[in-house]
Amino acid sequence: DAGVIQSPRHEVTEMGQEVTLRCKPISGHDYLFWYRQTMMRGLELLIYFNNNVPIDDSGMPEDRFSAKMPNASFSTLKIQPSEPRDSAVYFCASSPQGLASDEQFFGPGTRLTVL
Amino acid sequence: GNSVTQMEGPVTLSEEAFLTINCTYTATGYPSLFWYVQYPGEGLQLLLKATKADDKGSNKGFEATYRKETTSFHLEKGSVQVSDSAVYFCASLHSGGYQKVTFGTGTKLQVIP
Numbered sequence: 001d002a003g004v005i006q007s008p009r010h011e012v013t014e015m016g017q018e019v020t021l022r023c024k025p026i027s028g029h030d031y032l033f034w035y036r037q038t039m040m041r042g043l044e045l046l047i048y049f050n051n052n053v054p055i056d057d058s059g060m061p062e063d064r065f066s067a068k069m070p071n072a073s074f075s076t077l078k079i080q081p082s083e084p085r086d087s088a089v090y091f092c093a094s095s096p097q098g099l100a101s102d103e104q105f106f107g108p109g110t111r112l113t114v115l
Numbered sequence: 116g117n118s119v120t121q122m123e124g125p126v127t128l129s130e131e132a133f134l135t136i137n138c139t140y141t142a143t144g145y146p147s148l149f150w151y152v153q154y155p156g157e158g159l160q161l162l163l164k165a166t167k168a169d170d171k172g173s174n175k176g177f178e179a180t181y182r183k184e185t186t187s188f189h190l191e192k193g194s195v196q197v198s199d200s201a202v203y204f205c206a207s208l209h210s211g212g213y214q215k216v217t218f219g220t221g222t223k224l225q226v227i228p
Binding site for chain 2: 004042043045048056091093102103104105106107108109
């Protein structure tokens with residue numbers, strides 16, 4: 001398996017534009033997570049899905065952020081409109097079965113810069 | 116709620132020095148505990164884990180023991196290398212299938228030749 005795949009790896013956009021980040025989890029994993037990492041706030045969980053259903057979105061900062069998982073092999077995180085303070089590295093991760101022993105497998109991240 | 120506290124960095128060590136990165140947790144019940152490592156420009160990857168009290172996780176010369184009495188999971192390595200330079204994250208996952216992992220803030224380790 002290729003691991004968790006994220007695209008794009010880098011995104012530079014202007015304030016007010018819509019940004020869509022994409023993630024393909026590891027096949028067979030039931031859980032998918034979106035994280036944001038910044039120097040100031042560290043690693044923050046934004047939202048996670050179980051079997052394509054959003055379970056906890058309490059980390060989503062504002063209504064400008066939305067996430068979907070239309071099927072088991074694809075998820076998107078959308079920011080509309082984007083702001084400079086959204087600049088961060090966004091990670092997608094997946095894990096297998098929801099067991100306490102399960103590790104999370106992280107993608108390489110998308111570095112977002114909003115000018 | 117659950118929380119993870121780890122020592123602030125950066126930690127700078129000379130090659131072959133002994134490493135300890137402290138981590139303590141608070142949780143209801145008995146969580147599984149993890150150490151993740153993040154190399155520059157990459158995502159986090161699992162370094163080691165322990166799922167119950169007194170378990171010792173180990174990998175690549177790193178070790179951590181699940182200490183219920185002190186609610187700790189300190190990361191240790193006897194002799195660090197330059198290639199160990201990275202950010203290390205302690206994390207807990209509550210048992211019972213609740214998948215919301217709690218991560219510490221990360222400790223940056225720099226090993227100099």
